[in-house]
Amino acid sequence: MCCSGARLIVQRLWRRLMLRGVHYTSAESRLKLLYLLNDPWKLGSSEREKQRFLWANELIQREFPSQKSILEIGCGEGHQSSYFARLGDCLYGVDISSRAVGRARRRCPTGHFVVGNALSFVPVRYFDLVVAAEVLYYLRDIDLVLDRMCLLGAACLVTYFNHHADRLDPFFEGRATTKASFSSEGTSWTARWWHNSPRA
Numbered sequence: 001m002c003c004s005g006a007r008l009i010v011q012r013l014w015r016r017l018m019l020r021g022v023h024y025t026s027a028e029s030r031l032k033l034l035y036l037l038n039d040p041w042k043l044g045s046s047e048r049e050k051q052r053f054l055w056a057n058e059l060i061q062r063e064f065p066s067q068k069s070i071l072e073i074g075c076g077e078g079h080q081s082s083y084f085a086r087l088g089d090c091l092y093g094v095d096i097s098s099r100a101v102g103r104a105r106r107r108c109p110t111g112h113f114v115v116g117n118a119l120s121f122v123p124v125r126y127f128d129l130v131v132a133a134e135v136l137y138y139l140r141d142i143d144l145v146l147d148r149m150c151l152l153g154a155a156c157l158v159t160y161f162n163h164h165a166d167r168l169d170p171f172f173e174g175r176a177t178t179k180a181s182f183s184s185e186g187t188s189w190t191a192r193w194w195h196n197s198p199r200a
């Protein structure tokens, strides 16, 4: 077997090991170790993810046409951030992985990225829109993060795989959200968005 073949096998095993059992556990140290790999979720090379990024941008342009600032929770390496950056020049991102944030800064030089936990980092400002795309699966207390998002901005948007809908839909039942779905290459996602009460 050639070196690159062996490397691919090791990377696949590492990814599988780091992601085993992480869902809904807030296993931050595992997610940080996952980023020893570049692009662990293959977000940069997949056509379906590109279509998801474009779908999210269209939704934001349609539903939040006057937004001027976005906070992206769980921005990772900035793949989706580089699409959000097309919507304006005030994009902020936060992620628990310093490796991911370093890559996001390089990928999306106009964005402002910080290392931090979505539940506890100190925001630099109040945002027009707070986005958590493909992040909720990695958090233990979903209600807590949704409440925190409501405090950080005037409106919020989350997306998740429909594969996780049975688990995540119930968290939105008591919240006045609007819902939409999107499919690409056999994968479907749900988007939920809502407006928060104006700050006193």
Ligand SMILES: C[S@@+](CC[C@H](N)C(=O)[O-])C[C@H]1O[C@@H](n2cnc3c(N)ncnc32)[C@H](O)[C@@H]1O
Pocket: 031, 032, 041, 043, 073, 074, 075, 076, 077, 079, 080, 094, 095, 096, 097, 100, 116, 117, 118, 119, 132, 133, 134, 135, 138, 139
């Ligand atoms: C699947 S990636 C999503 C990347 C990007 N939002 C997208 O949709 O393409 C999930 C990201 O959430 C981050 N994350 C998980 N828990 C977090 C937390 N408590 N605070 C900040 N980021 C977190 C992970 O480090 C990872 O980069």
